[in-house]
Amino acid sequence: MTTRVCITGQPVSYSRSPLLHGFWLKEHGIDGFYGREEVPPDTAADFYRTLADRGYAGCNVTAPNKEIAFSVLDAADPSAVALGAANTLWLEDGRLCGANTDGYGFLANLDATVPGWEGARRLALVLGAGGASRAVVRGLVERGFDRVLLVNRTLARAEEVAKPFPGTVHPKGWEVVPAALAEADILVNTTSLGMKGAEPMAIDLSPLRDEAVVSDVVYVPLITPLLKLATARGLRTVDGLGMLLHQGVPGFERWFGVRPKVSEALRAFIIEDLRA
Ligand code: ATR
Numbered sequence: 001m002t003t004r005v006c007i008t009g010q011p012v013s014y015s016r017s018p019l020l021h022g023f024w025l026k027e028h029g030i031d032g033f034y035g036r037e038e039v040p041p042d043t044a045a046d047f048y049r050t051l052a053d054r055g056y057a058g059c060n061v062t063a064p065n066k067e068i069a070f071s072v073l074d075a076a077d078p079s080a081v082a083l084g085a086a087n088t089l090w091l092e093d094g095r096l097c098g099a100n101t102d103g104y105g106f107l108a109n110l111d112a113t114v115p116g117w118e119g120a121r122r123l124a125l126v127l128g129a130g131g132a133s134r135a136v137v138r139g140l141v142e143r144g145f146d147r148v149l150l151v152n153r154t155l156a157r158a159e160e161v162a163k164p165f166p167g168t169v170h171p172k173g174w175e176v177v178p179a180a181l182a183e184a185d186i187l188v189n190t191t192s193l194g195m196k197g198a199e200p201m202a203i204d205l206s207p208l209r210d211e212a213v214v215s216d217v218v219y220v221p222l223i224t225p226l227l228k229l230a231t232a233r234g235l236r237t238v239d240g241l242g243m244l245l246h247q248g249v250p251g252f253e254r255w256f257g258v259r260p261k262v263s264e265a266l267r268a269f270i271i272e273d274l275r276a
Helices: 017-027 041-049 066-071 078-083 102-113 131-142 155-162 174-183 225-232 241-247 249-256 264-275
Strands: 003-009 032-038 058-061 088-092 095-099 123-127 147-151 169-172 186-189 213-216 236-238
Touching (some): 003 041, 003 249, 017 249, 058 249, 078 131, 088 249, 102 131, 102 249, 123 131, 131 147, 169 174, 213 225, 241 249, 241 264
Parallel strands (some): 003 032, 147 169, 213 236
Antiparallel strands (some): 058 088, 088 095
């Protein structure tokens, strides 16, 4: 029987997950289907509770439903408990299980693209305090960074994200950026600045050390203004597409029984769609 999985959220029309999983299904010759389901938040709890009745073996969850999906799980992986949000659901003996693979995707992408990216793990500078920031901050703490400076326009949101990590994650305003850059092993942008249609990212990267890595979770455009500046400065850079591709790996393995690879061919396939 064909194993059926889908991306859920609102909107899901922009999601590249069907392309990503479709590529892997074809590559491995698996009898599977990965579709899209537009699921508004007010009906989301019911949708996830009745996933099996709808013929699905599992699903991915995107904005704005990740917290709702987490709240209806029968069993939550520690990765979902940590963030209070789930992006990957599957059924096990009729029980609805869920994980959050965003932190995994962030770390796996860095490991694959710039081995040794952690440097001395003394300081990471993270810009932004939305959903992506939570996964990034947790990933950095798990990797053993002594200090994570979390810079956000709205300080209260940074304080909220930093709460589980007293003494390690420090909420700050943008004014600390120049001094923090001089010490940082890695700079990560999780804000929407630089995204197609949004305000550009205006930041002077000159204080960064030559060994520092610059990473963006934005992937439209693939080469963001921040990554352009970093490349011009001769720094190692990591774009946001890899995080998206890597976060899909654990879900695909669960649903379809094969651990897929994030290959150059896959990247090229998705990039072609982003350009279209
Ligand atoms: P996601 O959940 O996708 O990570 P989000 O919750 O929409 O994103 O958060 C967007 C991030 O970009 C926030 O950190 C936001 O800052 P605020 O919390 O102060 O809103 C940041 N952001 C968006 N536009 C910005 C701007 N013009 N200047 C500074 N930060 C901005």
